[in-house]
Amino acid sequence: MSAWVEGRIERVEVATPRLKRFFLTAPLPRHVAGQHVDVRLTAEDGYEARRSYSIASAPGAPEIELLIEKLDDGEVSPFFHDIALSGDTIELRGPLGGHFVWRPADGGPLLLVAGGSGVVPLMAMVRDWAGSTHSTHAMPLMLVYSARTAAELAFAGELRALEAAAPLFTWVAVTTRESPVRATDRGRRLDSAAVRAVLADWGHAPAHVFVCGSNRFVEAVAGGLLDAAVPAHLIRTERYGGA
Template sequence: MRIAWRTARLVERHAQTATARSLVFTVPGWPGHLPGQHVDVRLTADDGYQAVRSYSLAAPADGDRIELGVQAVPDGEVSPYLADELPPGADVEVRGPLGNWFLWRSEQTDPVLLVAGGSGVVPLAAMIRAHRRAGSSSSFHLLYSVRSPDDVWYHDDLADADPLLDARIVHTRQTPPGSTRAPGRVTRADLDHPASWLKPAGPVYVCGPTGFVESVSDLLVGLGRDPATIRTERFG
């Protein structure tokens, strides 16, 4: 069935980093969505020119409200406008929810490993928030790779005293004071501990740039993970 475009009105904008924003829209008639899904956003210029981009949903379903995570890309056609120029009260069009593979459902009870690179944390944040809202008893383990401490999204969610969320941040270029890990990309050693909590068929969700996703997936397979348990979402 073809999914229709719906009008979405911007109601809130929150800074996550110097270039990343959370955008909250109201979408009349929104059918709901599952953590891990995304939407297409369509902008139409006065001359009729249209541009469409995909953005992950950053929060679980909440009536007619949806939250998107937008990283402004230098010289980008859409993301800088959404991130900083679209005024509150303005409308865009959205189509969704989309994606039926990269999902976490509240009835899942096995421990979960989430691995994010940069803005790839957005759909994983939706899973973390949904997990917390559902009162799930399953444990979540997040390995989050960023360039520097200034590039971390969702500080409040990751700082919450949640005994079922084990979150570790890996810095690739600049580490915070007191860090015992040298800056660098995610390694097998970084994945070894959180992967050890998984059951043989336990799910892993990896999201980020294509090179990051491929590297992490290869490392996980090298640790003995069944490729069928590794679900990926990539961009770039």
């Protein structure tokens, strides 16, 4: 296991009403898209709380970007949302995780499906793809990103800009509690029929599939992918919990 190091919060930005972006610097090795770091908070009485947070930044970026959702009954996320400020230091270790990762050399087509804050490790993959020659050559990437409303879609501006600049990038926003904003978006949950429809519209057979979200979301999407005849060995999943 890697050692704990001290990281510094360089800046904090509001991403959505319940998500904040934290940009940190820390003496950690270069990560692979899809990996995470562990965070450790220690109280004055010695009590420790540890949580894992996926990295949103592209490999090699000068800062480590974390996207943290505030959970009212959480133990660590309220600290980040209500107390942590630029200039504060926290303990980190990592990068960790070797299964839910993608490298440009792995190729594609690449299909990414995110529910809520599950977009974070997939955003690292999108950014890694965008910084490689794949974005201008023959490797399509589609991100299907589900949230309750459009206001809860983090990185929306960046995704719109990338879609305009990279013809091989497709972004489908799925809003479960309001009507879709664009004709290419969807306003229903990603059940089996919706997954099949999205794949049919895309028109590519994925070589790698990554699904990240809540247990219920991952089960529904993975089932839909299997119903759409996507081979099980191509599908990798990651589930998030409370923090």
